[in-house]
Every structure is written in structure tokens, then in C-alpha cells.
Amino acid sequence: MNLILLRPEETGTSDGSATVRLTGRRLEHLNKVLKAEVGDSVRVGILGGLMGRGEIVAISRREAVLAVRLDSPPPPRLPLSLILALPRPIMLKRVLAQAAALGVQHLFLINARRVEKSFFAASPVREGDFSPYLENGLEQAMDTVAPTVSVHPRFSPFVEDVLPGLAGRARLLAHPLAEARPLAELVPRPPLTGPLLLAIGPEGGWQGHEVVSLGQAGFVVFSLGPRILRVDTAVPALIAQIGLLLGRG
Amino acid sequence: MNLILLRPEETGTSDGSATVRLTGRRLEHLNKVLKAEVGDSVRVGILGGLMGRGEIVAISRREAVLAVRLDSPPPPRLPLSLILALPRPIMLKRVLAQAAALGVQHLFLINARRVEKSFFAASPVREGDFSPYLENGLEQAMDTVAPTVSVHPRFSPFVEDVLPGLAGRARLLAHPLAEARPLAELVPRPPLTGPLLLAIGPEGGWQGHEVVSLGQAGFVVFSLGPRILRVDTAVPALIAQIGLLLGRG
Numbered sequence: 001m002n003l004i005l006l007r008p009e010e011t012g013t014s015d016g017s018a019t020v021r022l023t024g025r026r027l028e029h030l031n032k033v034l035k036a037e038v039g040d041s042v043r044v045g046i047l048g049g050l051m052g053r054g055e056i057v058a059i060s061r062r063e064a065v066l067a068v069r070l071d072s073p074p075p076p077r078l079p080l081s082l083i084l085a086l087p088r089p090i091m092l093k094r095v096l097a098q099a100a101a102l103g104v105q106h107l108f109l110i111n112a113r114r115v116e117k118s119f120f121a122a123s124p125v126r127e128g129d130f131s132p133y134l135e136n137g138l139e140q141a142m143d144t145v146a147p148t149v150s151v152h153p154r155f156s157p158f159v160e161d162v163l164p165g166l167a168g169r170a171r172l173l174a175h176p177l178a179e180a181r182p183l184a185e186l187v188p189r190p191p192l193t194g195p196l197l198l199a200i201g202p203e204g205g206w207q208g209h210e211v212v213s214l215g216q217a218g219f220v221v222f223s224l225g226p227r228i229l230r231v232d233t234a235v236p237a238l239i240a241q242i243g244l245l246l247g248r249g
Numbered sequence: 250m251n252l253i254l255l256r257p258e259e260t261g262t263s264d265g266s267a268t269v270r271l272t273g274r275r276l277e278h279l280n281k282v283l284k285a286e287v288g289d290s291v292r293v294g295i296l297g298g299l300m301g302r303g304e305i306v307a308i309s310r311r312e313a314v315l316a317v318r319l320d321s322p323p324p325p326r327l328p329l330s331l332i333l334a335l336p337r338p339i340m341l342k343r344v345l346a347q348a349a350a351l352g353v354q355h356l357f358l359i360n361a362r363r364v365e366k367s368f369f370a371a372s373p374v375r376e377g378d379f380s381p382y383l384e385n386g387l388e389q390a391m392d393t394v395a396p397t398v399s400v401h402p403r404f405s406p407f408v409e410d411v412l413p414g415l416a417g418r419a420r421l422l423a424h425p426l427a428e429a430r431p432l433a434e435l436v437p438r439p440p441l442t443g444p445l446l447l448a449i450g451p452e453g454g455w456q457g458h459e460v461v462s463l464g465q466a467g468f469v470v471f472s473l474g475p476r477i478l479r480v481d482t483a484v485p486a487l488i489a490q491i492g493l494l495l496g497r498g
Contacts, residue, residue, distance in 0.1 A: 102478075142476065227324055230389055237489030240487070
């Protein structure tokens, strides 16, 4: 936790100064990890808003009181949205944190033939609440703006109804087609420009008709090379490469 | 497990054909995940050697017999070695698998001021056996050659005695110095050439004197930007960016 996230309703302000009272997980972090004392200053940020510092005015086992001053914007986000075949729950939780930490704008969790049906019935998709995992990534990366997340349990309606509404974007599909070129060759230099859509398949890969559908929706296929990466390795690897090609890395 | 790893002593050959008997974890994968039957063919590779296919000749709950034919080399590796401030055990296990999956040549696990002493006393560093985690990465990525790993419990002897023996390599240090430029600007195009050394610090970052020491050892500092990434996100992100700059991505 490199940044303590506050909710707008806790501060009564989206900028300027405020007094905030913390309990629970954030208090425990102050006491046990930071061993914070009165007068110490810690990094804080308002979810969806500004970042700044919080000075510890009082701290006990029951509560901490912080005088916060918010004066700086969160880091810029990548002009990139991620389309991800829904991974198994343990991977999904990691990827949500990674996508938030890396500054992705929107995450589309979609179905594909090789996605197990049970993944849609499992937590956190069942509850529809991804915020604990996203906020974990924001706290790590020192950001306040999480990706928005949508769930699409049917592949074809997503491709036919949702993708056209995202028209005009550069679209990249990671898939080991024999004729696919590596990303380094595919993308024109000088830098790529956003907004971009990146699609990453399930364990076992996209099926042929899925590649055809996404190709018809404007996706260009590129190859990651002969190595098959686990989704929690492929996501940061590909986002970082695209960041570099956007001139951000 | 996209590839079943065999040991050279199991085949009695480092190339050509052989008959192999599998029990334990690999048998369980054949039975439970692949639901393999006689006549099926699976991907196999000899640790440190060739890859190919194995045809199931017989299979039961107790044993599988495979007729293997080995005819293709493992994927090329990156001309990149990684210097990593020893992370906490759960992260180390993930990073070992990631480094193997991404084709890193050598992994130097070093000490730094902000590395907790207990990490060196914890498994798997205490036992000195990293192979289960490395092989997990190879099985995922379909490779047979793991990074070599060395452990350096003292920072200064590593910098003074080990680094000079690795002379002539391009050296990159991830650290948020105010004047540090992003990787995209730092590295000359057309492509970077190897061999390369990449150093990634501990949670909380390198200390000032460590940055100075590594600078004297020829490391150029670059900035990842304002986002602080967890080591299991930073490692694939940076390796993938370097792969792209090497023309491999």
C-alpha cells in the first residue's frame, strides 16, 4: 500500500483540505506496516480524484485522524482498453490489480469457447464487485482512477453489438497464427497513437471462429512468439510493450 | 502444463526416440487434465534439450508409457540476465516461473538495504532448490532451458567482485531518479543488442548508495514513470519491453 485511498464521502471534498478518520484495514496498515506516529506524513488520494499527503494528527489502535491536503493529479492513464477472455478466479483477481496498476482505461471480461462456464459463476464475477482488487492495484501503483469493468457472458453479442460502438480505435489481437508478425514489426514507428483495444485470449487460446469474428471487427493479429504465457504474465508484458510503443515506457 | 518435461536420465537420449514411463504429477496431468488415452500425442521436452511429441502407448492410474520423438530445438532465449533484489518468498516463486517462461538467461538474487533478512532464511532460498518453480515456467511457456540462478547475500561483494566479471554488457537499472528518462527514450533505435543486464530493486526501492554503486558498475538509470509496480508485474513488463527493443516482441 504505497497510497492510502480515501472515498469522496470520507473527506467531503474532492480537492483542498479535510480531516479524515480511518479504521479497519487502512488503520492496521498505518499501525503495523508504517508504524506511523503523530506528525508523520503519508501519501493519500481520493478515489477518482486528487492525490496528496495526510499528516497524522492522532493515532491509536481504534482510529487514526489525518489532516489531508490534496494538490496533485493522479498519473496519466494509457489510452488502452483491454478485452480479456475471462480467466480463472485466482488469475482474474491478479489481473484486475495489474490492470489498475498499469493504468488501463476499461476492462471487458468476455466469454470465449475455451473459457470454463464456472468462471462466470465464481466470485468476484458473481457479485459483480471488482473494487477490492482494483483498489489493491491503485494503492500499489499510487493512482486514484480504476479501470471501469464490464462483463460479457456471450461472445457474439459482444463482438456484434459492443465492439462497433468502440469504432475508430486501433485493435490488436494476441494470437499465434502462423502468418502473424511480432508486435515490434506490426506497429508503425514513430509512436503508436491511442485509443487502443488489446484482446487477450483464454488458456488454450482463441478458437478459429473467434479469431475470424475479431478480425472482421477490425482486429489485427500479432504473435507473442513461441512462448505461451500465463495471463498474469501476458497482461503486464503486453500492456508494457504497448506503453513503450505509445512513447510512455 | 503445455509441455511435459522429461529428465535426460528418463530417456537415455538427448535426441531421437525413446520410451518413457511417467508417474506422479505428470501422470496425474495426463489423466485428469488432458484425459489422455492410448494413441493420443502430447508435447514433451527434455530438460536442457530438444522438444517433440510423445505418443501414449499405455496409460493407467499407476503409470503412463510414452513413445517420444524429439526433433525440435527449444525457443530462442533473450540475451538478458536479471539482477533482482530478493523479493518475499511468495513473489520469488512467481518471479522464478516468469523468468523461466520469458527466457531469461541468468537470475542473480541479491541483497539490498530494503530486502528483509528473513527472505534469505526462507524457502526456497534456504534449500537452494529453485527447480520446481523454474520448471513450472518452462512447462507453461514450452521451453526446456531454465535460467541459471545464483544467490548473493551481500550487496557490495556482488557489485565489486561479480559484476566486473560480466564486463562489456549493456546495463539498465530501473529506479525513479528525478532526472531518469523513460526506457523508450533511453535505448537507441534501431534495435538494442545484447547481452543485457537489467537490475530491479526491492519493495521500497534501491537506496542512494546502491544506485551510486550500480552506476559506477556501468548501469544506466531509467524510470518506469510515476507508477510503482509490484515485482511480479514489473518483471514481465520490463522483460517484455526489452524484448521488444531487441526486436523480439
